[in-house]
Amino acid sequence: MANSVINPQHIRLARQLPRPLLNFFQRHPPGTYNTSASPSAAETASRLPASTPIPSLQTLQATPHLSTTTNPPATPAQMAAISALYATSNPFLPWQNPLTSAWRAPRYSARHQQELYTLAEKEGVLSLLPESERHPEIKGRKREEQGLRVKGTGVGQKVKGREWERQLRGKQEMRRKAMEGMAELVREWKERGHGRGWKKWPK
Known part of the structure; x- marks a missing residue:
């Protein structure tokens, strides 16, 4: 040192x-320690000797309890x-x-x-x-x-309110478009026999 x-x-x-x-x-x-919770692959490779065999994830899952009878003990290095x-x-x-x-x-x-x-x-x-x-x-x-979380907006939240709250904005947009084209909707409604087979919104 x-x-x-x-x-x-x-x-x-x-x-x-x-x-x-x-x-x-x-x-x-x-300054003598790092902030990583687990050593990275690059760090491990640089610290361990070149001949150190690192078992893969599949090997560890296949043999959850490694024993000294099947695996030799670690070397001093x-x-x-x-x-x-x-x-x-x-x-x-x-x-x-x-x-x-x-x-x-x-x-x-x-x-x-x-x-x-x-x-x-x-x-x-x-x-x-x-x-x-x-x-x-x-x-x-x-x-x-x-x-910064605001209820109902989804900002900073995983749950954005109740189901009707989540669907409200989309329904309002559909209602606005329907009102703009109301004349065409009324004409099509009458042509179909007052809504027979009508599948569009609004019902």
Whole structure:
């Protein structure tokens, strides 16, 4: 590791932080982890040795419980690569093993994450923490999206009201067109024998 010059002022500021934040930054220094919930294929290929066989999805589905009797244990190089991937993963998000596809829970619970975010926001070091659903900025963006929802318009909503509300605009357009061509409709109505076999709208 290359030697870096440490600013004494930064050390004094760090010592003034609350103990939970100090413990977190000691275990996970800023910039040593990524924000991806699972390692990407490119990242896995760059970290794992070239001879590392990664089982396909079909193989994992066919053998959900891989055993050492049919599959040899991982080599030391593979174990070191997996450990390096796990060490640089986001501690606030779940992590997936690229070899076994097994998931690991976040290293910090939701309650613990919220406590760290609250302390970091108070101390002005919120940007140094990793992101998760509990991050104040992410929660704020979700609140803004929910605040833009307007009932009955479908903006920001999956359900756009009751059935008659969803069909009202289309029916009003059909009614407008029928009123504009009412003279032609009346003539056709009379020609058919006062609506005999009439299938158009309005009935």
